[in-house]
Amino acid sequence: MVLHIYAVRHGQTYFNRYNRLQGWSNSPLTERGLADAERAGRKLEGVAFQAAYSSDTTRARATAERILDLNQASAPRPTLRTAMNFREQFYGYYEGQDMGLAWWAAGAPHGAPSYQGIVDEFGLGATRDFLKQADPFHDAEDDQEYWRRVEGGFRLLAQDGTLRDGDRVLLVWHGNSLLSMMHRFAGDGYDLSERPTNGSVTVFDYDTAAPFERSIEVVSYNQ
Structure with missing residues (x-):
């Protein structure tokens, strides 16, 4: 079908x-x-x-x-x-936060301090994985959790x-x-x-x- x-x-x-x-x-x-x-x-x-x-x-x-x-x-x-x-x-802890600041927090430790920078360097899935890593509560969905849902x-x-x-x-x-x-x-x-x-x-x-x-x-x- x-x-x-x-x-x-x-x-x-x-x-x-x-x-x-x-x-x-x-x-x-x-x-x-x-x-x-x-x-x-x-x-x-x-x-x-x-x-x-x-x-x-x-x-x-x-x-x-x-x-x-x-x-x-x-x-x-x-x-x-x-x-x-x-x-x-x-987005866990970053729900409602300014996009630029949130993606800087996710990507800067990996040398890619913006959403597009993460995508270009590591792929879109990494935006989710990096944000979960940056989340102090680790509540944000990682790539695997997102696609499973x-x-x-x-x-x-x-x-x-x-x-x-x-x-x-x-x-x-x-x-x-x-x-x-x-x-x-x-x-x-x-x-x-x-x-x-x-x-x-x-x-x-x-x-x-x-x-x-x-x-x-x-x-x-x-x-």
Whole structure:
């Protein structure tokens, strides 16, 4: 069974606006964030979704509900299902902190005092491992912990008995998670120095029968 997943980054929040790390913590959508959700909804209003999922964070749920409200093609309207598996990575002690300061704390001991510096030198997975090391409580998710949780979310999709081969699924998700998927599964031709914008749509084909490492094919990014 192959599912066509339309993954939308939630609308802008106040933490996004203030350049603060926002994983499991929440801040409300800004006026611009509400407009992001509206724009995504208009873009997807003609797509017939057979299911709708989102992170259980309020910013993702609010974005998803607005997209479904505007959808003209899904009949009946899918019930939104939420799961903690689709949350953004957990930043632990650094939740809500200024991004520049947090990534300096994570990367400076390794000679890479910025998020992009860590990615360029060590790979995206190292951003999670280094942040967990820097966390005085070691609560932040490392790369292995993060992917174990996310893979559980995709298993929920694979086990959804209402879905059939070729169905379309709305998934409202998070920026760093979408970027992580691209780093793991995208081929050449994508500019991954560009983070997914709030309200953007990224499309994946998900082969539910394949091992996870070979289950995702990127169709489009950050549209």
